[in-house]
Amino acid sequence: MISSSLGVWNYWVVFLLMMIGLFLVIGRKNLLKKIVGLTIFQTSVFLLYITFGKIQGGTAPILNNINDTIYSNPLPHVLILTAIVVGVATTALGLSLVLRINSEYGSIEEDDISAQDLVDYHELIETNKNVSAKFKK
Amino acid sequence: MISLETYILITILSPLIVFLVTPLLSRNPNLRDLLGPLGGVISSYGAIEIMNAVLEGKIPKLDVLDIADGIKIGFEVTPLGAIFGLVASVLWIFAAIYSVGYMRGNQEKNQTRFYTFYAMAVHAALCIAYSGDLLTLFIFYEVLTFSTYPLVAHKQNELAQKAGRLYMSILVGSSVIFLLPAIICVWVLTGSLDMSKNGVLEGNLNPEYAPYLLAMFAFGIGKAALIPIHKWLPAAMVAPTPVSALLHAVAVVKAGVFTMLLILTNVFGIDFLSKTGASTWLIWLASFTLLITSIIAIYKDDIKARLAYSTISQLSYITLGGALASAMATQGAVLHIVTHAAGKITLFFVAGAIYVGAKMSKISELNGHGKSMPLIFLAFFIGSLSIIGVPPMAGSWSKFFLMLGAAESGHLFVLVVFSISTILNAYYLMEIPARAFFLKKDRDIKVKMPTLITIPIICTCFLTIILFFAMEPFQKLTSIMVN
């Protein structure tokens, strides 16, 4: 049992990274740490795909005129290349948003931000209150 | 020779045209106010022709719009529809004349809007009357609700707003939550939205479920004002009196009981109901509503509120008549639509006239003022007699048939209910002319009664008497309906 579980240790790594990443995204209140968690989460998926694609003893899938060479599956690698690009774009966008949020709110802690938002929201509702609730004569 | 389709169009479209043209004439009040009665006359002409055609056994039909597969808007006139259409269009003439007098006499604001939606409500009522399938019925049922909202909330103060909200939430809520699924249930069960003369559910619906489906219909038709959902009717009393007259005598409540009767006869079918006994619970509920609201009416001091509760109780007569599921009772119920409409509209007109002419709205204020407005109170007296069911007023016919029907169906306790309620009717309605004529005046009041108010009152008052003698065509129509 244990040996068979350990035999797929790379899946355990994937699993561990995935949970760490997801925990950071959900559990942390700091916006920057969330982005870090997101990146870890995505990285775990990259590893998952590459694990699928890797065949033990296989080489890079380039024709080499030797018969019955074992190739690794190239498709997951290609997919992951795309996923990495997407991941970079996400991270970049996230970081730039964090920067903007920091300069607007002066904080990147979720609690501070939602407190400020709440104040703004109530101001918005209250400032216009005097106009309402009067019926047209 | 004008074809029957054209008559349907004439009847339905004339209020719609009034609805469309009225806003354009807001600068010219005289012309604008002429439109209503004119439309009423044209519309009633069409309605009379349709009724003649139905009497000859023809079925006028008109398909308007094909929305999607199996969903269409179309009209097909049943005998019941012909009667309701005639009632709605003829009474619109008088109501339109009356509302001119009332609105001017009271110097109300936003008159153009008022007339616009007034015409729209009549249009919706006529479309309900002539609707050929359940969906058309439902659609115009909703249109009627929405078009009367601006009328109910006409005064635009907090009270009117609140009443309007209650009115809308009960009527729209009940119809959307119960009526629509009930209609769709019928659609699913029978495969179409059509109705037929002897009902469509027999053989398609397990009789065990029939009472539940009937309950969905009964509580879905909020306009019929059965007891847990009757609250909207007294609330809507904040509206100007012509609206109350329209709501309680012509369009809204009559559309409600009309729909109820149509569902009972043309969807369930009298035979199916009497065989399965699915409507027995409805008989009890209607009887209960009838007695309770009559008792509540006694305690109301506001004339309009008293009339409102009286209306609820009279509507239950009609529902009861349908629920008894016998031919005679159904005939009585249909006739009661006609006679109650004529009688109740007179009463409401009078209530409005008293308000306009003497600025009084409480019954306790009326002591001794009968002599200053003799004609008005006489009309009220005659109208009340009709509602109570004293010959030679029209109301006596329908009550007669209803009682026969009750006997025929074997529910004898209903006869008791009818007689108790008649006594209660007499008590709470007769109090008004009695106070006015026989009690001593406690203060002097200057009365100024516009002619435009007096004329329609006299007309409808005569109508209640004429109908007693001219009941034959209606009775014939109802017998076509039940056979």
Added chain:
Amino acid sequence: MDKNPILRIATKILFAPIILFGLYVQFHGDFGPGGGFQAGVIFASAFILYAIVFGLEKGKELFPLNINLFLLALGGILYGGVGIASMLLGEEFLSYNVLGTSNQAGQHIGILLVEFGVGLTVSNVMIALFYAFADFKRSGETK
């Protein structure tokens, strides 16, 4: 930082080889590991290094923002253009076969152009990201 001679000189020496290496990875992508993505990043690293060492202003002088944006879009347009060209020649989108005289030549031309487009876009996106973040700090401070 421009007072630190080691960095300055090292950057000046490294700049050209980095670009050269980028070009190698770019064009060798047909025959071995490599291609537009990798090359683009390597390419961008040269300019980013320059901007880090000599300052953002100097970096922007060397590689202005509008050129950056233009090349960024151009790369994508090149990629799509190849696809549209193959479409106009009567084949499906991105069918390289019709681009050359033979299928193989067509494949060659097609993949070369597409990878070049990818390389352009990736390198310019990288540079644009660097500019954006670096610039942001500055504007934040001046506030």
Added chain:
Amino acid sequence: MTDIIIKNLPILVVICPLMMSLIVVLIPYNFLSWVITLSTTFITFIFSLLLYQEVYLHTSISYALGNWAPPLGIEYVIDKVSIVPIIIISLISFITTIFSSKIMPAEINSSSISKVYSLWLLAIAGLIGLVTTGDAFNLFVFLEISSLASVALVAMGGQKDKQGLVAAYNYLVLGAVGATLYVIGVGLLYGITGTLNLADLSKRIAEINDNKALIAGFGFMIIGIMVKAAVFPLHIWLPRAYAYAPSAVSVLLAATATKASLYILARILFSVFDISDTLIINTLQYVILPLSILAMFAGTIMAIFEKDIKRLLAHSSIAQIGYITLAFAIGTKASVAAGFIHLFNHALIKGALFMAITSMSFYINKRITINNLSGLGREMPITFVCFVICSLSLAGIPLTAGFISKLYIIKASISADGIWIAMLILASSALSVVYLWKMIEALWFHEGPKNLLIKENSLVYIPLLIITFLNIYFGLDASLVVNSSFEASEQLLGARK
């Protein structure tokens, strides 16, 4: 030339906005970039109409990208199912682009307008691509293209109101988590079946029985898509993202963004997996059905207590998404068709409502709350009338498009012996009248500020009129929508049963 266009239509609807977005970003003149965007969306709309015609000639079109035959190559599939969301997206994006011409400069710095339009086209391309592609991984790419572009667009709202940034951030993080979950699911399925082509995937899945990785993969995919489609309780990104995006963007996103994901949800549930499989039946019955019902009520109740109108409409969107997923969850042909009908009609309704509200906020240059709605209806009658009509449509009042969809959903649920579901649907739509009425009452009956001197702008109200007209038209003559939706559900479920 026509041949080439007809032959390549499936890819043209995607690359037309995609390529133009690259060109628009280079245009320095704001007006010109708007004109290009407008013409691009118009051409895309024409292409999608042509596609509609083609699809009904050939039942389904398969387009092999780069001439690599599926299942190895990437395949673009247009069938009677996917054409429905394509038409929705291209139609709405065209109308909203007209609408944006005046609204956009009021909220966005003029230096970034061409960038906004570039992202705008990119988002549209992503959404259409999402729907067209027949490849599971390509789907992920388009999912991310559309959501990253939408996030950037939402973040543009930060120029006016800083909450836009937080909204965009939440949208980004949740969207990325959703997309990653989806990719995990795709990876697991790829590991089992060795294919990424959706059609091929469904064939191979049918051959496998009782595989735990399959169930896990299915779960990941569905959850990922449900995040994107804002199915309750994974909706929390939606209200803020819609509320604080620039006005025109709110309209675009509200009308289209979740629709594409909902389509993908239906595709995975019914076409990739087998509806008769217990896994799917259980998912529909014990997961999606209860969640949809919760969504209907939670969304509506939140909307009733909400004061900020854009947020209110966003909450109502959650309830409406609940109706659509509910229709899917019932799982009969009629109910799925009803879901598609509501997909289309809700796009029209919500688009119009957001348009009306944003034009009001444009005229008075303030954020709209329930309090400063007072009396605005009298100041801008055209906008008000459109707003009322579309509110009625949302509440499902007869003779509007909303009635048709509600009618079919209810009919489908009653046919499937779920009369209690029908009652719940109707109860929640009756509740929705409460918040709609609150707004209408404030607009018309409350006394508002005097001397606003608003002159309604034709470029702002014409798109609103168009979309309101469509709301009425599809309420009066629904046969086109109804038939297309039934064909779609027939194709989606027909092969199975």
